[in-house]
Amino acid sequence: MDSKIGRVALGIVAVAAAVVLLVVLSSSDDDSGKGSDAGAGSAGAASKPAKPATPTIVVRGGKPVGGVKELDFEAGDTVRFAVRSDASEELHVHGYDIERELPAGRKVVVQFPADIEGIFEAELHPSDTQIAELRIEP
Amino acid sequence: MTLLPYAHALVARQDLPIPAWLFAWGASIVLIASFFALSVAWREPRFEDDRWRPYGARVSRALLGAPLQVLCGAIGVFLLGLTVYAGLKGTTAPDRNFAITFVFVTAWLGFPVLSVLLGDVFRPFNPWRAIGRAAGGVFRAAAGQEPRHLPYPERLGRWPAAAGLVAFVWLEIVYGPSGGIAVALSPDDAAVATLVYSVYTLAMMGLFGVERWCERGEVFSVYFGMFGSLGAFAAREGRFGMRKPLSAAGRWAVVPASAAVVIASLGTTVFDGAQEGGLEGPMESVGEWLVDVGLSQIAAARIADTAFILLCIGAIALVYELGVRGMASVRGAPPLNRLRSAFAHTLIPIALAYLVAHYFSLFVFQEQAQFTYLLSDPLGDGADLFGTAGSGIDFRLLSANTIWYVQVAALVVGHVTGLVLAHDRATALWGDYRQAARSQYWMLAVMVAFTCLGLYLLSVANS
Numbered sequence: 001m002d003s004k005i006g007r008v009a010l011g012i013v014a015v016a017a018a019v020v021l022l023v024v025l026s027s028s029d030d031d032s033g034k035g036s037d038a039g040a041g042s043a044g045a046a047s048k049p050a051k052p053a054t055p056t057i058v059v060r061g062g063k064p065v066g067g068v069k070e071l072d073f074e075a076g077d078t079v080r081f082a083v084r085s086d087a088s089e090e091l092h093v094h095g096y097d098i099e100r101e102l103p104a105g106r107k108v109v110v111q112f113p114a115d116i117e118g119i120f121e122a123e124l125h126p127s128d129t130q131i132a133e134l135r136i137e138p
Numbered sequence: 139m140t141l142l143p144y145a146h147a148l149v150a151r152q153d154l155p156i157p158a159w160l161f162a163w164g165a166s167i168v169l170i171a172s173f174f175a176l177s178v179a180w181r182e183p184r185f186e187d188d189r190w191r192p193y194g195a196r197v198s199r200a201l202l203g204a205p206l207q208v209l210c211g212a213i214g215v216f217l218l219g220l221t222v223y224a225g226l227k228g229t230t231a232p233d234r235n236f237a238i239t240f241v242f243v244t245a246w247l248g249f250p251v252l253s254v255l256l257g258d259v260f261r262p263f264n265p266w267r268a269i270g271r272a273a274g275g276v277f278r279a280a281a282g283q284e285p286r287h288l289p290y291p292e293r294l295g296r297w298p299a300a301a302g303l304v305a306f307v308w309l310e311i312v313y314g315p316s317g318g319i320a321v322a323l324s325p326d327d328a329a330v331a332t333l334v335y336s337v338y339t340l341a342m343m344g345l346f347g348v349e350r351w352c353e354r355g356e357v358f359s360v361y362f363g364m365f366g367s368l369g370a371f372a373a374r375e376g377r378f379g380m381r382k383p384l385s386a387a388g389r390w391a392v393v394p395a396s397a398a399v400v401i402a403s404l405g406t407t408v409f410d411g412a413q414e415g416g417l418e419g420p421m422e423s424v425g426e427w428l429v430d431v432g433l434s435q436i437a438a439a440r441i442a443d444t445a446f447i448l449l450c451i452g453a454i455a456l457v458y459e460l461g462v463r464g465m466a467s468v469r470g471a472p473p474l475n476r477l478r479s480a481f482a483h484t485l486i487p488i489a490l491a492y493l494v495a496h497y498f499s500l501f502v503f504q505e506q507a508q509f510t511y512l513l514s515d516p517l518g519d520g521a522d523l524f525g526t527a528g529s530g531i532d533f534r535l536l537s538a539n540t541i542w543y544v545q546v547a548a549l550v551v552g553h554v555t556g557l558v559l560a561h562d563r564a565t566a567l568w569g570d571y572r573q574a575a576r577s578q579y580w581m582l583a584v585m586v587a588f589t590c591l592g593l594y595l596l597s598v599a600n601s
Contacts, residue, residue, distance in 0.1 A: 075538075117154065117537055117538035118533065
């Protein structure tokens with residue numbers, strides 16, 4: 001009989017521990033969530049607030065200047081970025097299967113609805129280099 | 139969909155990391171479920187009995203009779219041939235060649251799930267078994283006697299299968315991608331590997347006998363059969379029947395080195411998950427260091443990946459070993475060796491959960507390719523056999539939320555199933571219920587560690 005009580009007590013302790021864990025983890029999540037939002041807003045020039053500057057990826061010598069650019073969008077919004085390459089290339093966005101000619105030295109704006117969630121690579125052909133990573137969050 | 143002439147990896151859409159709130163919920167549910175399991179635990183084993191109910195003779199004849207078995211074998215051999223042919227003669231783009239998706243997605247990820255649901259379905263389709271049995275039949279007809287085989291060294295157990303499993307995954311995710319230089323295993327490499335494996339397998343079947351090698355050494359039979367042992371359907375002594383789900387897993391693991399197979403499965407999946415997140419940094423630093431030492435980019439990436447895949451398997455083995463040692467310290471425990479194999483099967487549900495969590499979305503997306511353009515245009519040369527070459531993958535099919543929920547649900551269900559099996563086995567091994575329950579604190583710790591690791595990997599993947 002008292003082993004049963006012991007087990008019930010154990011169960012209650014476990015639930016309490018789990019609730020505490022949940023609260024701790026989800027509150028830390030809120031903080032980090034806000035932090036990263038702010039970071040993305042300032043660094044990546046997010047898409048939302050009243051037509052900000054379109055992020056531009058400059059490709060020089062077949063490589064993106066400043067490394068692979070991470071571009072965050074929300075599902076339902078519009079993906080919008082620009083690419084300027086010093087050599088003639090072709091841009092390919094995976095998953096969405098969007099292709100654009102990139103004439104040498106010209107800035108090309110790429111725009112399409114963000115209707116698939118997930119992480120997608122944008123790369124150049126024929127050089128096969130990744131220039132951007134699109135993250136479409138729900 | 140336009141035909142892209144460039145080589146791509148299979149994964150055009152990667153999973154977003156699970157959000158922190160879902161990670162917290164998942165981990166909480168795991169902990170609650172674990173302690174709940176401790177408090178409602180049963181005292182007599184429930185999954186140890188060998189009961190098995192055969193269906194009527196007609197069902198068995200239809201399913202296990204010669205016509206269907208020969209047909210399945212022929213289909214298996216045809217698909218093996220098509221894989222090799224497409225690999226050698228088809229396009230070098232991995233995503234446009236039948237061979238890569240068929241082997242690494244359709245078969246490798248499809249059979250584990252099918253085996254749990256329907257029983258060991260790979261067995262009739264196994265092309266090497268079909269060829270081996272046909273060869274045995276020819277021998278019998280020609281020589282008028284049974285082919286003679288070497289006795290299989292029992293101590294070797296399933297070590298060949300465990301090693302083969304690691305080699306297969308190594309080929310897929312270490313040799314193939316090689317640090318972002320090549321995008322995936324090239325179809326012709328896959329074809330050559332298939333041919334080498336075929337020669338090796340047929341030779342071993344000749345040496346030790348077809349069924350014996352399928353039971354011990356043939357990687358795919360052992361691996362898919364492992365998952366099949368969780369399910370309810372099975373053939374036994376020429377009859378098809380049903381048993382209590384999970385009740386055959388313990389007997390599957392009796393063969394020596396079965397634990398090595400489960401651990402290899404877990405460890406390689408952990409590596410695949412960790413290289414997208416948790417281990418990305420360390421792997422890159424080791425790779426860079428090897429380049430500084432004077433190795434080429436490709437060699438450095440391969441060596442670093444190989445070291446880390448072995449590390450992951452070693453870490454999983456170590457955690458399991460600690461759990462076993464812990465259980466051995468409980469009064470009335472069987473010897474270490476016995477404990478090690480006695481709890482191996484309790485990790486099979488967790489291995490399955492890892493598989494589902496990591497590859498569910500890839501499977502759903504890539505199977506659309508398998509049954510559209512890869513079916514109509516297996517070589518990627520512009521053919522359109524069934525008029526589906528123009529269709530492609532609809533990446534809208536799964537929302538990020540659906541993928542996350544499936545991932546977390548798989549891990550939680552796998553965790554609970556593992557706990558059930560472990561508790562059940564403990565009640566069978568320890569006559570005294572109290573000691574059995576005490577021993578299970580150790581297995582509980584092992585499983586919480588594995589499941590939380592799985593959740594953690596999902597939460598940092600691609601972040």
